[in-house]
Amino acid sequence: MAYKTYSMELGGRTLSVDxxxxxxxxxxxxxxxxxxTTVMCTATASKAPREDIxxxxxxxxxxxxxxxxxxxxxxxxxxxxxxxENAVLTSRVIDRPMRPLFPKDYRNDVTLCALVMSVDxxxxxxxxxxxxxxxxxxISDIPFDGPCAMTQxxxxxxxxxxxxxxxxxDEGDLRLTVASVGQKVIMIEAGANEISDEKMLEAIYKCHxxxxxxxEFFKSIQAEAGKEKSSYVSQAIPEExxxxxxxIVPPEEMEKAxxxxxxxxxxxxxxEVEDKIREALADNEEWTPLIGEAVYQYQKKTVRKMxxxxxxxxxxxxxxxxxxxxxxxxxxxxxxxxxxxxxxQTQICDVVTLAPLTDKQRVDGLDxxxxxxxxxxxxxxxxYSVGETKPSRGPGRREIGHGALAERAMLPVLxxxxxxxxxxxxxxxxxxSNGSTSQxxxxxxxxxxxxxxxxxxxxxxxxxCGLVTGDTDDxxxxxxxxxxxxxxxxDMDFKxxxxxxGITAIQMDIKIHGLTRPIVEQAIRQCHEAREYIMNxxxxxxxxxPRPQVGKYAxxxxxxxxxxxxxxxxxxxxxxxxxxxxxxxxxxxxIEDDGSVSICGExxxxxxxxxxxxxxxxxxxxxxxxxxxxxxxxxxxxAFIEFAPGKEGMVHISxxxxxxxxxxxxxxxxxxxxxxxxxxxxxxxxISFSLKDAR
Numbered sequence: 001m002a003y004k005t006y007s008m009e010l011g012g013r014t015l016s017v018d019x020x021x022x023x024x025x026x027x028x029x030x031x032x033x034x035x036x037t038t039v040m041c042t043a044t045a046s047k048a049p050r051e052d053i054x055x056x057x058x059x060x061x062x063x064x065x066x067x068x069x070x071x072x073x074x075x076x077x078x079x080x081x082x083x084x085e086n087a088v089l090t091s092r093v094i095d096r097p098m099r100p101l102f103p104k105d106y107r108n109d110v111t112l113c114a115l116v117m118s119v120d121x122x123x124x125x126x127x128x129x130x131x132x133x134x135x136x137x138x139i140s141d142i143p144f145d146g147p148c149a150m151t152q153x154x155x156x157x158x159x160x161x162x163x164x165x166x167x168x169x170d171e172g173d174l175r176l177t178v179a180s181v182g183q184k185v186i187m188i189e190a191g192a193n194e195i196s197d198e199k200m201l202e203a204i205y206k207c208h209x210x211x212x213x214x215x216e217f218f219k220s221i222q223a224e225a226g227k228e229k230s231s232y233v234s235q236a237i238p239e240e241x242x243x244x245x246x247x248i249v250p251p252e253e254m255e256k257a258x259x260x261x262x263x264x265x266x267x268x269x270x271x272e273v274e275d276k277i278r279e280a281l282a283d284n285e286e287w288t289p290l291i292g293e294a295v296y297q298y299q300k301k302t303v304r305k306m307x308x309x310x311x312x313x314x315x316x317x318x319x320x321x322x323x324x325x326x327x328x329x330x331x332x333x334x335x336x337x338x339x340x341x342x343x344x345q346t347q348i349c350d351v352v353t354l355a356p357l358t359d360k361q362r363v364d365g366l367d368x369x370x371x372x373x374x375x376x377x378x379x380x381x382x383x384y385s386v387g388e389t390k391p392s393r394g395p396g397r398r399e400i401g402h403g404a405l406a407e408r409a410m411l412p413v414l415x416x417x418x419x420x421x422x423x424x425x426x427x428x429x430x431x432x433s434n435g436s437t438s439q440x441x442x443x444x445x446x447x448x449x450x451x452x453x454x455x456x457x458x459x460x461x462x463x464x465c466g467l468v469t470g471d472t473d474d475x476x477x478x479x480x481x482x483x484x485x486x487x488x489x490x491d492m493d494f495k496x497x498x499x500x501x502g503i504t505a506i507q508m509d510i511k512i513h514g515l516t517r518p519i520v521e522q523a524i525r526q527c528h529e530a531r532e533y534i535m536n537x538x539x540x541x542x543x544x545x546p547r548p549q550v551g552k553y554a555x556x557x558x559x560x561x562x563x564x565x566x567x568x569x570x571x572x573x574x575x576x577x578x579x580x581x582x583x584x585x586x587x588x589x590x591i592e593d594d595g596s597v598s599i600c601g602e603x604x605x606x607x608x609x610x611x612x613x614x615x616x617x618x619x620x621x622x623x624x625x626x627x628x629x630x631x632x633x634x635x636x637x638x639a640f641i642e643f644a645p646g647k648e649g650m651v652h653i654s655x656x657x658x659x660x661x662x663x664x665x666x667x668x669x670x671x672x673x674x675x676x677x678x679x680x681x682x683x684x685x686x687i688s689f690s691l692k693d694a695r
Contacts, residue, residue, distance in 0.1 A: 320526060
């Protein structure tokens with residue numbers, strides 16, 4: 001089969017793509033290679049639009065195959081199951097920069113698929129999948145205003161790394177992904193170890209410069225191998241319908257309905273406007289199905305015009321003004337930590353649970369560096385939070401994405417396992433939603449963690465900025481703390497979380513064809529000002545610093561360290577010894593490979609008992625030292641004393657009393673707790689003990 005390979009140098013390695021080699025029946029296919037990482041990327045579209053929908057039906061699937069890293073899938077069936085959290089997050093990162101580049105009135109189903117077939121640890125497959133999906137769509141006949149490109153940036157030892165290897169990505173101080181289209185940035189996703197605003201901007205535009213090179217490379221491929229873009233059935237609302245609606249409901253009436261700081265009142269007013277329009281147009285069967293979308297667009301144009309031209313926000317706030325804020329801790333009894341953060345009609349309650357390190361989440365994925373998670377942040381978005389009713393079907397991609405963003409924001413300030421030997425789970429429950437619940441969950445989780453006694457290094461807060469643009473690049477307004485309406489009808493959702501000293505997470509979504517640098521700089525600046533205000537004026541008064549101890553209902557943990565060569569003695573054959581310690585003491589014992597031991601329980605006496613057992617097991621008996629244990633076996637020649645599970649010694653009958661005794665039972669009974677003195681080794685090299693010398 002004839003095919004052509006195109007190549008470019010990218011980040012010190014060769015990126016190549018085979019066009020026409022595989023996937024010939026897809027609308028577009030790019031067989032991507034970066035180092036020895038191979039990802040097959042396809043773009044397909046339905047031949048006809050989907051009926052009765054008012055959105056663009058795009059789906060993105062990033063598919064991880066365990067054969068790509070030479071592993072068998074876990075589980076009984078030995079088959080890949082549902083998408084991993086990493087796969088879901090990668091699919092979202094591919095979706096967000098590409099969705100705005102499809103026509104707004106396009107209703108054909110489009111599916112982008114990135115199939116990971118081989119993973120080279122030096123070349124992250126997520127990046128290759130992002131680039132491949134963009135290229136496959138660009139060279140396809142699917143209407144798409146690309147190409148776009150993505151670059152990842154790491155930071156290690158103060159040096160930027162373009163498209164870092166997996167190890168540098170996992171261990172570095174920055175994990176940044178930037179997408180660009182034309183000369184503008186269209187998507188930003190970042191996790192960072194308190195990076196300054198200036199350093200983050202520098203990294204973003206280093207990525208952007210690389211993206212411009214990739215875009216030129218993609219354009220050259222499109223010019224040679226791209227298909228002609230197909231026509232499609234436009235679902236745009238006829239201008240005549242808009243004109244007629246404005247006659248029925250003048251702009252002033254729509255402004256009055258739309259501009260209200262109470263979400264329910266505003267929705268009721270807009271619903272009345274729609275009912276009025278439907279009644280007036282009841283005889284026009286052609287327009288009736290379009291009224292809902294037409295009213296939505298009329299409302300959108302009204303909001304955008306009032307914000308941009310009159311600098312008036314729907315709830316009357318100033319451009320940089322944050323909605324009313326409130327914070328409190330300890331509102332949920334008996335849990336290990338809780339806090340609630342309220343911003344206008346957005347309200348998040350976060351609950352923290354502490355557990356021994358044995359409860360860490362296992363991770364079975366393609367990244368060999370990440371096999372477990374000690375900190376887990378989960379986010380729930382029930383239908384009642386927006387006044388709707390529908391059954392819960394578990395977390396969707398949005399919920400997983402919001403939870404991961406909050407988790408990423410908090411990771412840099414968490415204590416190490418050595419400093420705080422707990423597994424930690426934070427759950428953000430959305431009680432009410434009217435915009436930016438993900439950032440409210442960051443604020444709530446930070447306070448809940450401090451209330452639980454987790455010794456965070458610093459406070460973290462999050463805030464979101466929005467954008468409304470006009471006809472030129474210089475005609476725009478950046479809005480601090482966008483509510484739902486401004487998110488729906490605006491052009492951007494720019495979320496930034498961080499401490500007083502730097503950024504820990506960014507997520508930027510936009511609906512337009514990219515942002516200029518002045519917009520990005522202003523958004524980061526306004527987010528910085530807002531999160532300083534939130535921490536200083538709202539979070540600190542609620543809880544200024546972490547509690548010095550975990551709560552009374554949280555498990556208690558004590559630490560020790562043993563010689564790693566003694567781990568086998570503590571664990572015992574098939575775990576017999578450690579299981580016996582846990583059963584006797586009612587505790588959980590966790591041992592790391594480096595010899596770190598944590599004992600988790602609720603009763604201090606039992607925890608101390610377990611600690612003494614472990615110390616006894618790993619300590620060599622020394623001549624002359626005193627020990628305590630229980631009589632577990634009696635023989636004619638003596639008794640066996642157990643000092644700890646799996647650790648026994650013998651007292652000969654001659655060493656039991658200062659007189660001659662005929663039977664061991666004259667002195668000892670099974671179960672007696674006795675104190676003995678170590679006599680050292682006997683002629684056979686065994687450790688022996690004396691009862692009489694200990695009295």
